[in-house]
Amino acid sequence: MTHFPTPPTLFSFPLSQTISADRPGAVLRLLEAARKNALLYLPGHPQVAQSLHEFHGGLTVILKARPSVHFDVYEDAFFLGDRILLEESLHASGLLEQLMAQRVGSLEFLQGVSLEEAARLVEILVAASGGGPAVGDAVAEANLHYIKTGPPRTQSIDEAKEALIAPRELYRIGLRTMDALNYQAVQGSPLNLRNARLLANSMVKVILQDRNALLGVAALYQHDEDTCHHSVNVAVLSLMLGLRMGLEETMLPALGTAALLHDVGKMRIPRSLLGKSSHLTATEQSVLERHTIHGAALVQHLRGLSQTAMLVALEHHLNYDLSGYPRLLKVEHQHLFTQVVAIGDFFDASTSARRTDRKPLLPDQAVQTIVAGAGTRFEPNLAKLFFHTVGAYPVGSVVRLSSGEIAVVYRTAEGHPLQPPLKMVRDAQGTVIDPVPVDLSQDGRRIAYSIDPIKASIDLAAYL
Ligand SMILES: [Fe+2]
Numbered sequence: 001m002t003h004f005p006t007p008p009t010l011f012s013f014p015l016s017q018t019i020s021a022d023r024p025g026a027v028l029r030l031l032e033a034a035r036k037n038a039l040l041y042l043p044g045h046p047q048v049a050q051s052l053h054e055f056h057g058g059l060t061v062i063l064k065a066r067p068s069v070h071f072d073v074y075e076d077a078f079f080l081g082d083r084i085l086l087e088e089s090l091h092a093s094g095l096l097e098q099l100m101a102q103r104v105g106s107l108e109f110l111q112g113v114s115l116e117e118a119a120r121l122v123e124i125l126v127a128a129s130g131g132g133p134a135v136g137d138a139v140a141e142a143n144l145h146y147i148k149t150g151p152p153r154t155q156s157i158d159e160a161k162e163a164l165i166a167p168r169e170l171y172r173i174g175l176r177t178m179d180a181l182n183y184q185a186v187q188g189s190p191l192n193l194r195n196a197r198l199l200a201n202s203m204v205k206v207i208l209q210d211r212n213a214l215l216g217v218a219a220l221y222q223h224d225e226d227t228c229h230h231s232v233n234v235a236v237l238s239l240m241l242g243l244r245m246g247l248e249e250t251m252l253p254a255l256g257t258a259a260l261l262h263d264v265g266k267m268r269i270p271r272s273l274l275g276k277s278s279h280l281t282a283t284e285q286s287v288l289e290r291h292t293i294h295g296a297a298l299v300q301h302l303r304g305l306s307q308t309a310m311l312v313a314l315e316h317h318l319n320y321d322l323s324g325y326p327r328l329l330k331v332e333h334q335h336l337f338t339q340v341v342a343i344g345d346f347f348d349a350s351t352s353a354r355r356t357d358r359k360p361l362l363p364d365q366a367v368q369t370i371v372a373g374a375g376t377r378f379e380p381n382l383a384k385l386f387f388h389t390v391g392a393y394p395v396g397s398v399v400r401l402s403s404g405e406i407a408v409v410y411r412t413a414e415g416h417p418l419q420p421p422l423k424m425v426r427d428a429q430g431t432v433i434d435p436v437p438v439d440l441s442q443d444g445r446r447i448a449y450s451i452d453p454i455k456a457s458i459d460l461a462a463y464l
């Protein structure tokens, strides 16, 4: 058995010092760090000892507040009770994968766990990944008193009771996940597909519970230019449309994953070209267009991913009438998922200042453009359905009423695309007022026109 030396006192353990007792999931990330270091370095290396001490320090903090902490490994994620630990599942994905592969269904730590037992667990994990005894058997055999593993759950977690992540937190986690995936694409290393799927899955669950919630958050970031915001926004819009068109719930995660990855090929295009503000030369344009081919190549060999993500990456700049690019593509029609993602993609790209040589459209103008492109650029039924999904004035639109007041669309119009729920934020004289809900169906007023929230100095975050 390897003995982990106690590090000299000059080591500091910043992670365990900042760990808070109300986020027990953080110990999984510390365990993952300890596991990775023990895999990378020889026993006795200071890095191994330090991360082990951090893991044990984290456990001590968490277990001060409770007698034990029990994590379930279920459906590709860590759970704490009925709450998915999405961030921990994404960041400790190596540990999660190993536990799933070894059919370990739970991991429990009890108050009083010693550094030696923590070290033994890390050692067992490292040995198992090198072909040693299975984790569950080895833990049982080691006779650990304060660390227990259990078999996979036989009872599923009740979806109705599953505590969901707050939409803003999910969006933030989504950005970080896309950042990591994009980085993998830049490096040429295999994409962590499981993480994209896990993210898409959580997005589906949140949208199914509240169709507006994520759309409101996405509207806040409509103007952000980077690819991470774009990918998450396109996934939200695609899922909204997918749900509206009656796609089976089981198909939604695949649609979300394909939407998240649709532009991943951009990571293989020089940044200078992506951010270019002036018009592109023909050569530059053709280099940019190749992000579709690069994207398809990046996702096509990923295990467990259906062909759809590859097709969506390849076809999303192809139009419904098969104009667009890649030009040499010999297809008779776009995949249904591409048709959905192409609409979300256009909406988000055209409303942001991503292509700085072009003035962004206001959300209602983007919807009008999509409706006008029904049958040529976009699949006609989906284009119309998109109008009914987000309304004529999508969430985040700022409008002037016929009576002169300014209002913000804060929820999607249900059944009345021209009469979305509004919050009045300026009176007819332009004075800032406390937000007042307005229901246009009960009111003689109508929307006169939309205005740019940035020009009107309206902070959407205060109203959505
Ligand atoms: Fe694209």
Ligand SMILES: [Fe+2]
Pocket (backbone or CB within 6 Å): 230, 234, 262, 263, 345, 349
């Ligand atoms: Fe895109």
